[in-house]
Amino acid sequence: MPGSLTISHHEAAVALDHTDAARLATVLEELAYLLEIPGPNRINDAQLTVLCEGRTADRAELSHWSRALAAQLKGRL
Numbered sequence: 001m002p003g004s005l006t007i008s009h010h011e012a013a014v015a016l017d018h019t020d021a022a023r024l025a026t027v028l029e030e031l032a033y034l035l036e037i038p039g040p041n042r043i044n045d046a047q048l049t050v051l052c053e054g055r056t057a058d059r060a061e062l063s064h065w066s067r068a069l070a071a072q073l074k075g076r077l
Contacts, residue, residue: 028070
């Protein structure tokens with residue numbers, strides 16, 4: 001289907017339609033923004049820990065990953 005996105009790992013696949021992929025890209029860009037900005041609207045350290053699922057919280061790495069993945073998604077739309 002034109003505009004669809006398929007992500008696979010071995011035999012399992014996850015598909016997002018065009019609208020969902022565009023929305024996810026926007027969410028990822030906003031996440032990166034909220035990780036980077038200073039002030040009260042910034043994602044705090046406790047929230048960052050949750051987002052990193054117990055791994056060492058690295059704000060810069062998560063922000064970079066979010067922006068890169070958003071760009072990949074937008075590039076495939």
